Amino acid sequence: MSAITESAVRSALSRVEDPEIGKPITELGMVKSVAINGSDVAVEVYLTIAGCPMKSTIQNNTQAALEDIEGVGNVTVSLDVMSDEQRREMRNSLRGNAAEPVIPFAQPDSTTRVYAVASGKGGVGKSSMTVNLAVELARQGLRVGVLDADIYGHSVPGLLGSDQAPTAVDDMIMPPIAHGVKLISIGHFVEGNAPVVWRGPMLHRAIQQFLADVFWGDLDVLFMDLPPGTGDVAISVAQLVPNAELLIVTTPQAAAAEVAERAGSISQQTRQRVGGVIENMSAMVMPDGTTMDVFGSGGGQHVADRLTSLTGGQVNLLGQVPLDPQVRVHGDDGNPVAISDPDSPAGQAIREIADQLVVRRDSLAGRPLGLGVTRR
Template sequence: MISSEERTALAERIHEALGQVIDPEIHRPITELDMVDTVEVDEDGVASVRVLLTIEGCPMRDRIEKDTAEAAASVPGLTEVRVDTGAMTEEQRRALTARLREGRRAIPFNDPSSLTRVLAISSGKGGVGKSSVTANLAAAMAADGLHVGVLDADIHGFSIPGMFGITAQPTKVSDLLMPPEAYGVKVMSIGMFVPPGQAVVWRGPKMHRAIEQFASDVYWGDLDVLLLDLPPGTGDVAISVAQLLPRAEMVVVTTPQPSAATVAERVGSLAESVEQDVIGVVENMSWLDLPDGTRTELFGSGGGQRVAASLAGHVRHPVPVLGQVPLDPRLREGADEGVPVVIRDPRSAAAAALREIARTLARRPRGLAGRKLSLSVS
């Protein structure tokens, strides 16, 4: 028989232990999110824990129940642990949403205190492999331990969900969206809301609003890097990104052929007009490795260097070629299968090149512009 005082002490220790249970979507302790409704211990040492899920039919229910039971069972002195789940009320969800927003509805990446680097992956034309480069850079950075997100800004030609094998819709908590995650990368795309085969027929203002919502109404958490997969060209979306995320830095993807390089150079004039920086060029499809060990340059050569030199004239500082990615069937196969090549075939030449580009970008420090530093004067 356990006394009332002992039961109270056990319940307190259980609640403390539940602080180690992390919500799989929000990535914060369930105690911090007020998801622990009740913790009780009866005279026989049986603990009953009730957890409130953010929504009815939460897809992470089984995992949360399992993690909660294991954490509670780690407390000595219990004979049994029972976990029950319910759902938050609308009022509780609104309170949670307000807490996650920390009182702000603005785009968090624009806050002076934000250390998230925003990289806009762009190209002058379609068909240069911009989306596959974006997906693989993100997966490579996540594999190296960074907190990474991808915002698919290619509203009309979205392909990022498929490249990560994501088929589920985001979980909605009040008016806040929890981005699905694959290979350690949080992903958000209009493609998660569109039935297969259906086109998105939107004009500029609606696309602008969609990108704004994805930046402000999605709980990204504390990211090291947010990558934006821009549509090709210098149209409405590229201008919207410059307005909505003015701290975004541009990475331009091109191929070696002169025609693609000429088109990619136009990105420089856009960067100049919207005062956005260009930090590097990725040359994709640079060559094909043949079985005899030689290389053939199917699309010519020199396109990356030409684009970099042209962009440097627009932004008035050197623009490096971050890397050259060879043609590799495994890169295409990984995209089709929903597994980035840096995960699927990490030893392939394309994966090696993409990992090195990702590490070069990651070595650039997170910004401190506008951040308040704690100073003391003695």
């Protein structure tokens, strides 16, 4: 039997990631000590704070990684807590030494695609579409975050079934994770169902902090659930993340479509791209396979056509999500229909929309590059 080496132990530990940060514990300075006695291994791991919500996950994953080492005997994993100085060093390694946090998604080298999900009026299912698209993309293996920018009408934590509070590491906020999606909401910071009574500048500051103070990591996609209409938050998002694309959610009803058109036409002032239109509560599929247009028909396509005309760029109807009671049922229990009932008519429609969002319109995927071989 070959002797266990510290190199083998640290190699195994490099496969253990901090669930909140998404980086190996070896890179984060979280391995306090490694002790080897013959084939037995004892490792001590630092937690960022004493009440770390991922304590058990980190300990169990570390235990499992060490037990995979060939020839290992007894494995012991103990925990300690970082000092203030160690937390500060880790924060600086993740965020740099800048005095003021920057918004990573607004930087020229950002590879995160940001979608601001908007609607002209409330009640069209904008938040439901946001969380369902987020969990579907996470299910496909993407790194996804949701920022609940609907300060007055925050609902994302409930729709994702999350009651976990964010974790503060120095002046950095680690967002909770639900169904593989990172999320942040003002709902994490208010008592019970207390209302938020703020004016415009406070709303702007809250969105700015959610974008800059939260450690999102290397996201592929960030969804921002905007409040209905074209008020302060919509303007703040356009200023703070000018590269965010608008996703407009409407219902088939003509009155709702007319209002949704206004939400999309804000892009003329903010210079944002409209990523597409989603028609929610479309034709309801009956048990016998027939459909019923409970809220009328054609609203989504009308909005897409009007925004194409107004903006001068092609705006597509990304999909029509049928009116399905299961969307409400699974939203109420915190298990979005996209993952709890993916083969339902609504689940399939959401998946088809998500598949379009992961491909950029200017993507090179599937295009002939016209590359030839040059001979000297």
